[in-house]
Amino acid sequence: MSPCFLKMSANFRQLVLVLLLMKTMCSRLSYSKCEFEAIFNFGDSNSDTGGFWAAFPAQSGPFGMTYFRRPSGRASDGRLIVDFLAQALGLPFVSPYLQSIGSDYRHGANYATLASTVLLPNTSLFVTGISPFSLAIQLNQMKEFKTRVDEFHSTDRRGATNLPSPNIFGKSLYTFYIGQNDFTSNLAAIGINGVKQYLPQVVSQIAGTIKELYALGGRAFLVLNLAPVGCYPAFLVELPHNSTDLDMFGCLISYNNAVIEYNNMLKDTLAQTRQQLPNAFLTYVDTNSALVELFKHPTSHGLQYGTKACCGYGGGAYNFHPQVFCGNTKVINGSRVTAEACGDPNNYVSWDGIHATEAANKLVTTAILNGSLFYPPFPLHQLCDLHSIG
Numbered sequence: 247m248s249p250c251f252l253k254m255s256a257n258f259r260q261l262v263l264v265l266l267l268m269k270t271m272c273s274r275l276s277y278s279k280c281e282f283e284a285i286f287n288f289g290d291s292n293s294d295t296g297g298f299w300a301a302f303p304a305q306s307g308p309f310g311m312t313y314f315r316r317p318s319g320r321a322s323d324g325r326l327i328v329d330f331l332a333q334a335l336g337l338p339f340v341s342p343y344l345q346s347i348g349s350d351y352r353h354g355a356n357y358a359t360l361a362s363t364v365l366l367p368n369t370s371l372f373v374t375g376i377s378p379f380s381l382a383i384q385l386n387q388m389k390e391f392k393t394r395v396d397e398f399h400s401t402d403r404r405g406a407t408n409l410p411s412p413n414i415f416g417k418s419l420y421t422f423y424i425g426q427n428d429f430t431s432n433l434a435a436i437g438i439n440g441v442k443q444y445l446p447q448v449v450s451q452i453a454g455t456i457k458e459l460y461a462l463g464g465r466a467f468l469v470l471n472l473a474p475v476g477c478y479p480a481f482l483v484e485l486p487h488n489s490t491d492l493d494m495f496g497c498l499i500s501y502n503n504a505v506i507e508y509n510n511m512l513k514d515t516l517a518q519t520r521q522q523l524p525n526a527f528l529t530y531v532d533t534n535s536a537l538v539e540l541f542k543h544p545t546s547h548g549l550q551y552g553t554k555a556c557c558g559y560g561g562g563a564y565n566f567h568p569q570v571f572c573g574n575t576k577v578i579n580g581s582r583v584t585a586e587a588c589g590d591p592n593n594y595v596s597w598d599g600i601h602a603t604e605a606a607n608k609l610v611t612t613a614i615l616n617g618s619l620f621y622p623p624f625p626l627h628q629l630c631d632l633h634s635i636g
Contacts, residue, residue: 280630282419282466284410285332285340288384288455289358289423290377291321291601292473293328297342298360298377306573308557308587312604319345321360323556323591324604327470327533328356328421330611330635335419343387344379350408354418355391357384363427364448376431381424385455392462415463422452423470423533429508430475433485438504445508449515456519456528466527468624469516471509471534473602476501477541479555479564480599495542496553496563502538509534513621529624536613540595540606547609549592555599559585564599572598611635 287293296319299305305317313324319342320326329339332353340356341349361377362384379387392415399412428448432441456467475481476498485501493499513530520528541552557572558565567585570576575584588594597603602610613619615632626632 280335282335282337282417282630284352284354284414284418285328285335285337285356285421286354286388286418286459286464287328287340287356287358287421287423288381288388289328289356289421290362290425290427291358291360292426292470293326293356293421293423294358294360294362295320295326295328295340295342295356297344297356297358297379300342300345301359301379308573311587312591321601322597322604322607323587325607327423327607327611327614328358330608331419331421331614333635334611334615334632335630336633343384343391351391352408352410354410354414355388357387358423359384361427362424363431364425364451365428365444376427381451381455385458388459389462416465418464418466420456420459420464420467421470422455422468425452425472425508425512426475429472429505430481433481433501438500442504442507445511449508449512452512453515453519456516457523460523460526465525468529468531469512470531471512472505474502474505474534474538474541476505477538477553478600479553479558479566479596480568482553483564483566483599484568497538497541505534527624530621531614532619532621533610533614536610536619537595537602537606540609544595549595549605551594551596553596554594555596556591556594556603557585557587557598559583566599608635 291298299319305319307317308323310316310318310320311323332339337353338350340354341351343355343357344359359377359379362379362381363376364381366380366382367376367378395409396412398407398409425448429441452469459467474497481501482496482498485498487498491499516528516530520526540547540549544550544552554563555565558567559570560567569578570583570585572585572587575582591597591603592605594603595606612635615626617623617627
């Protein structure tokens with residue numbers, strides 16, 4: 247029986263009122279329709295909503311200043327792409343898996359942590375400062391989460407719970423935004439050619455993780471590609487280069503070309519994986535092209551600064567100092583200095599030299615939602631009545 251079906255009333259006036267009420271209710275039900283009841287995210291600081299800082303509490307201002315008005319565990323002044331996606335689907339922000347206090351997992355979990363890599367970190371491959379929560383660990387956390395959910399519901403427990411129903415895993419969107427640290431952590435030490443040697447392992451690990459999630463019931467996957475690191479202020483300051491390696495927009499040509507090679511490899515690998523998972527939506531998301539556009543033409547999108555960080559120290563073209571990161575205070579050359587935030591992060595692409603501002607994240611998410619970055623096309627607007635991300 248249709249939810250909008252009404253048994254006829256003898257009183258005509260009452261019938262009209264009830265019909266109007268039901269029409270309103272049905273329109274609301276239609277508007278809130280979405281095939282996805284949860285998001286499970288895997289990633290690094292670009293999509294970490296508080297996991298790293300839950301494990302290693304230390305974050306302070308000015309992080310979170312734009313939207314949350316307080317440090318929120320995000321490496322930005324506000325919301326990330328994963329936050330905007332959740333809002334668009336009509337879901338709450340996805341709780342970090344490592345955050346034990348205040349988390350609600352009924353609509354998914356976020357396994358991303360700052361400094362995470364795809365490959366398992368080891369002393370021979372990665373420099374210090376890399377998170378222990380690699381993609382393999384995040385996958386194991388997901389498996390454990392599913393096991394706990396299944397066990398909880400198999401015991402016929404009743405009452406309030408912050409866990410989802412056991413059938414949620416086939417009704418979820420699985421998102422990946424990871425790989426940047428695999429690419430950048432050794433660039434200064436072994437160069438582009440050295441990094442290229444293990445990038446095939448990176449894309450293979452991502453594909454393998456998707457296959458395992460498919461075996462757990464996952465059917466819809468969005469894989470965001472690697473950002474144009476050659477346009478980020480931190481890498482423009484820290485990576486060796488000369489003026490001939492800069493394009494007309496001030497981005498590093500050789501490093502961005504290497505990113506394009508990696509992204510093409512990722513795209514091809516996902517295409518092969520897609521053939522092995524015939525019942526899945528496996529979509530490559532070209533966020534790189536959207537970010538390149540913002541870095542090179544910020545004023546065309548309502549911004550002012552491309553390759554200059556909002557939160558940093560040093561001023562100049564990049565406003566980034568490798569010894570004092572956003573929000574920190576250090577003694578440099580005998581002087582005590584602080585990397586402070588600008589007053590208008592909504593005018594910047596780069597928040598702290600390494601991560602995007604909320605303004606940039608919103609613009610990229612808008613491009614994602616209109617379908618222009620999907621390969622192959624992904625009918626997100628048909629599967630869900632998308633909400634405003636204002």
